[in-house]
Amino acid sequence: MSALIAASVISTCLGDGPQTFAALLRGESGAGLLRHSGPERLGVHAGYHIGGDDPDRPFRAGELLAGCLRAAVRESGLDPRTARAVVLVGTGLRELSAVEHWATGGPVFPDRRLHFGDVVRQVLPAARDVVTISNACSAGGHALALAQDMVELGEADVVIACGTDTMTRSMLAMIGRVAPVPTTRVRPFDQDRQGVLLGEAAAAVVVVPEDWTGPVRGRVAATGLSCDAHHETAPDIEGIGRAIRNAYERAGHTVSDVDLVVAHGTGTALNDPAESEALRKAVAGAGPGPLITAVKGAVGHTSGSAALVNVDVALRCLDTGAVPPVVGLRTVLPEGHGLRFVRDRPVRTPVRLAQVNSFGFGGVNAVTLLEAA
Amino acid sequence: MSTLTEPVAAVGWAVHLPGPPLGEFLAEGFEEPPGDWAYEEAAGPARAATVLGRKGLLAKEPATRTALCAVHRALGLPAGARPDQPLDPGTAVVVASNLGNVATVAAVSRTVATEGGAAVSVLDAPNVSSNVIASSIALWFRFGGPNLMVCSGDRAGADALRLAGLLLRAGRADRVVVVGVEPDDEVAAALHGAGRYGPPLRGGAACLVLRSAANRVPAGVCVEPAPAQWPVPPRLLIGPGGLDLRGHGDLGGARHVVSLALAAHLAADDGHRAVGVSDDEMSLLVTATVARRAR
Numbered sequence: 001m002s003a004l005i006a007a008s009v010i011s012t013c014l015g016d017g018p019q020t021f022a023a024l025l026r027g028e029s030g031a032g033l034l035r036h037s038g039p040e041r042l043g044v045h046a047g048y049h050i051g052g053d054d055p056d057r058p059f060r061a062g063e064l065l066a067g068c069l070r071a072a073v074r075e076s077g078l079d080p081r082t083a084r085a086v087v088l089v090g091t092g093l094r095e096l097s098a099v100e101h102w103a104t105g106g107p108v109f110p111d112r113r114l115h116f117g118d119v120v121r122q123v124l125p126a127a128r129d130v131v132t133i134s135n136a137c138s139a140g141g142h143a144l145a146l147a148q149d150m151v152e153l154g155e156a157d158v159v160i161a162c163g164t165d166t167m168t169r170s171m172l173a174m175i176g177r178v179a180p181v182p183t184t185r186v187r188p189f190d191q192d193r194q195g196v197l198l199g200e201a202a203a204a205v206v207v208v209p210e211d212w213t214g215p216v217r218g219r220v221a222a223t224g225l226s227c228d229a230h231h232e233t234a235p236d237i238e239g240i241g242r243a244i245r246n247a248y249e250r251a252g253h254t255v256s257d258v259d260l261v262v263a264h265g266t267g268t269a270l271n272d273p274a275e276s277e278a279l280r281k282a283v284a285g286a287g288p289g290p291l292i293t294a295v296k297g298a299v300g301h302t303s304g305s306a307a308l309v310n311v312d313v314a315l316r317c318l319d320t321g322a323v324p325p326v327v328g329l330r331t332v333l334p335e336g337h338g339l340r341f342v343r344d345r346p347v348r349t350p351v352r353l354a355q356v357n358s359f360g361f362g363g364v365n366a367v368t369l370l371e372a373a
Numbered sequence: 374m375s376t377l378t379e380p381v382a383a384v385g386w387a388v389h390l391p392g393p394p395l396g397e398f399l400a401e402g403f404e405e406p407p408g409d410w411a412y413e414e415a416a417g418p419a420r421a422a423t424v425l426g427r428k429g430l431l432a433k434e435p436a437t438r439t440a441l442c443a444v445h446r447a448l449g450l451p452a453g454a455r456p457d458q459p460l461d462p463g464t465a466v467v468v469a470s471n472l473g474n475v476a477t478v479a480a481v482s483r484t485v486a487t488e489g490g491a492a493v494s495v496l497d498a499p500n501v502s503s504n505v506i507a508s509s510i511a512l513w514f515r516f517g518g519p520n521l522m523v524c525s526g527d528r529a530g531a532d533a534l535r536l537a538g539l540l541l542r543a544g545r546a547d548r549v550v551v552v553g554v555e556p557d558d559e560v561a562a563a564l565h566g567a568g569r570y571g572p573p574l575r576g577g578a579a580c581l582v583l584r585s586a587a588n589r590v591p592a593g594v595c596v597e598p599a600p601a602q603w604p605v606p607p608r609l610l611i612g613p614g615g616l617d618l619r620g621h622g623d624l625g626g627a628r629h630v631v632s633l634a635l636a637a638h639l640a641a642d643d644g645h646r647a648v649g650v651s652d653d654e655m656s657l658l659v660t661a662t663v664a665r666r667a668r
Contacts (some may be wrong), residue, residue, distance in 0.1 A: 003598075028553055038485075041486075041487075041490055042485060042490045043490040043491065044490075057502075072410075075510070077557070091500075091503075092502060092503070092504075093503065094503055094524060096474075096478050096501075096503065098379065099475050099479055099482075099560070099564070100478060101480050102479075102564075103478075103480075103482050103483050103560070104482055104483060104486045108563060108564065108567045109568075110564070110567045110569060111471055111472060111526070111564040111625075112527075113526065114475075114526075114564070115471070119524060129532070130525065131525045131532045131536070132523070132524045132526075133521060133522065133523060133615060134501075134503035134504050134522045134524040135503045135504050135520070135522055136502050136508075142519070142521060146521075146539060149539050149540075149542070149543040149545070152540065152543070153378075153539070153542055153543060155378055155539065168482075168501065169481075169482045169485050170477075170478045170481035170482050170491075170493075170501040171501050171502070173482075173484075173485045173490035173493045173502055174481075174493065174495065174497070174498045174668045176490045177490055177491070177493055177495055177498075178495060178498070225518075225519040225520075225545060226462065226517060226519070227466070227508065227511045227517055227519065227520035228511075228517070228520065229460055229514075229515045229516055230512070231512070232498075232499040232508070232509070233498055233499055239517065241518065242462060247427050270448040291438050320544065360502075360504065361499060361502040361504065361505075361508070362499065362504050362505065362507070362508020362509070362511070362520070363508060363511070363520075364504065364507075364508060365511070
């Protein structure tokens with residue numbers, strides 16, 4: 001079983017989907033100074049911001065989401081006034097920055113603004129259901145998994161899997177607290193990586209059944225899900241491996257079929273070795289193994305959007321046969337030796353099957369397999 | 374639309390509402406008094422160790438503790454004993470909650486503002502992420518299946534039940550632990566009360582352990598979309614027009630899961646056989662497949 005992707009729209013610090021992909025191919029990074037007030041208090045000095053907006057202004061996650069959702073509806077050809085779509089919004093931090101704004105002197109607000117029901121209904125007033133799924137840094141991947149399930153089982157004709165996140169001061173403070181020195185940029189899979197930085201982003205992916213007659217961007221073969229149930233914040237090779245195996249089982253593919261992995265690659269001390277080891281175990285004995293790229297050096301860790309940003313990049317790789325390099329990677333970490341990271345410049349190669357990784361706090365893993373339609 | 378598209382079986386359930394027991398409230402609602410379960414004290418977050426055992430509760434937020442208590446009781450585990458089980462990849466967790474970690478987020482941001490980020494505790498790192506309750510349940514009970522945190526406001530519980538049914542239908546799990554939980558701290562209460570008229574936030578949790586009812590309905594209760602001819606046959610209805618839990622306080626995102634767990638108690642434990650749960654968001658019929666107490 002599978003489902004089609006009618007539209008995929010992202011917004012990152014590097015721009016929309018085409019702009020982000022073009023910048024990735026050029027090896028550019030959107031890292032800049034953290035624009036939140038008091039970066040020295042937070043212990044975080046850099047970030048990947050969208051536009052020139054004041055990042056301390058609350059409810060920006062909803063604004064980013066609305067923009068992507070509107071564009072995705074338009075691209076898929078749905079009528080925004082009448083579309084009875086189910087909308088699943090994956091997010092790591094919801095609108096918790098508004099809680100922080102209130103806690104430090106801003107106005108109180110109704111708790112319904114913590115989630116994205118009202119925002120989505122302003123764009124799609126006829127939406128059947130709007131569910132906010134707060135699954136940390138793999139929320140978008142979980143939304144995509146459930147979207148495919150609903151479409152395959154006939155529970156909905158159209159499901160829009162979304163992701164959105166800005167930054168909270170509490171999460172920034174935790175990142176600052178654990179970084180030995182302030183991180184200047186994300187360097188996925190590099191032996192000298194310094195840790196993670198957050199990126200603002202939103203995404204919307206329109207998932208439809210195989211008999212869809214509108215535009216098609218690609219096919220989602222399956223998403224495998226697992227929970228490590230191992231540690232509160234540290235990743236687990238076994239748990240990641242279960243999500244990878246689950247994806248291939250559900251898709252009816254074998255790992256030797258995969259041409260490209262768009263990795264999670266957060267540039268943290270723990271993720272990158274664990275992800276490398278899990279990939280090595282998954283593809284061991286399966287020929288030369290897939291190419292591996294990762295985008296967080298260029299767009300930051302976009303949390304609830306991260307999986308769907310990776311999906312958009314993977315769809316463009318399937319479409320163009322161009323695979324961007326891992327921005328920020330200079331020297332591959334020891335655990336990554338033997339894996340085929342794309343380095344320094346793009347690789348041109350036919351991509352038929354792509355794997356997208358996303359892993360979140362609490363060991364929540366989502367691994368998606370995408371094919372050309 | 375309906376919360377569930379197909380029947381599911383509930384093989385375990387617990388309502389865990391610290392504070393005044395539900396029993397007296399229920400006894401006012403209908404003629405026959407409820408069973409002992411409704412009068413059992415539900416340990417508050419500060420006393421969660423009496424249910425969960427002493428180890429591992431440090432830095433667990435009140436909502437996480439309350440949720441763990443509800444799961445512990447729904448699984449029928451002995452009080453004070455931490456489960457020692459191997460990882461179970463076939464069990465999924467779906468949690469509905471809106472306000473679980475808002476107190477921690479507010480407190481950490483205040484600390485940053487007054488003392489700087491160096492003063493925040495790394496023990497709070499998991500708690501600034503909204504999915505901490507769902508992932509903590511997985512870690513505590515070693516549930517390795519899909520893990521979802523649903524934060525969609527007052528209908529979060531209905532959404533969680535729907536997604537639990539979806540996980541079963543899609544073959545992603547053979548057992549789903551569904552939890553609804555809200556805290557009742559000052560930060561949560563202030564956000565909940567902002568611009569809202571109605572009863573104040575009531576903290577608490579409920580849990581249902583769901584399995585597929587596609588082949589053989591296991592002993593417990595069957596939960597199915599309400600029939601068109603409502604309410605035949607339920608003798609009891611939970612929701613507006615029947616026993617309205619809002620008289621006991623506003624349970625926020627936990628309400629639908631609490632209502633359903635309560636219906637399971639009444640249908641199976643108290644021998645009412647069939648109980649309806651109905652409001653604007655969901656309409657379900659709960660039928661006992663085993664009566665624990667004959668009536």
